[in-house]
Amino acid sequence: MPLTKSELAAFLDTPRMAHLATTSKDGRPRVSPIWYVYEDGCFYFTTRLERLKGSHIQKNSRVALSIASEDRPYRAVCAFGTLIWFRRIGTSGWRGSRPDTGNAKGGNG
Numbered sequence: 001m002p003l004t005k006s007e008l009a010a011f012l013d014t015p016r017m018a019h020l021a022t023t024s025k026d027g028r029p030r031v032s033p034i035w036y037v038y039e040d041g042c043f044y045f046t047t048r049l050e051r052l053k054g055s056h057i058q059k060n061s062r063v064a065l066s067i068a069s070e071d072r073p074y075r076a077v078c079a080f081g082t083l084i085w086f087r088r089i090g091t092s093g094w095r096g097s098r099p100d101t102g103n104a105k106g107g108n109g
Contacts, residue, residue: 003077011069011077012038020045021064022056030056036065043079057083 003011018036023029032053037044043065047054057063061083068076 003075008077011075012067016067016070018043018045018065018067020053021066022053023060023062024056025059036067042084 015035017033019031020034021029021031030052034045034047047057049055049058062080063083064078064080066076066078068074
């Protein structure tokens with residue numbers, strides 16, 4: 001059963017690990033645990049460009065994200081979209097992925 005808008009907002013506002021899926025240049029998938037912030041319809045996270053996931057997303061900015069509840073593992077949010085880069089002077093950079101319209105979905109499974 002899909003989450004309501006208020007349930008989705010509460011779910012994404014709770015600190016949880018997310019799993020970011022990227023692809024290597026030869027097309028192999030890779031999933032990495034990450035911390036995220038969700039704000040105004042965007043997922044924000046950081047990574048270093050020299051890390052494997054940083055290398056992958058520089059070559060292919062299409063990503064997927066999965067966030068599951070620890071106490072109810074089938075209650076989850078999945079999103080996919082194209083990564084948008086954000087940089088700040090003096091840091092390694094902020095990165096965010098804005099899901100394509102209608103592609104962020106949550107459910108009670």
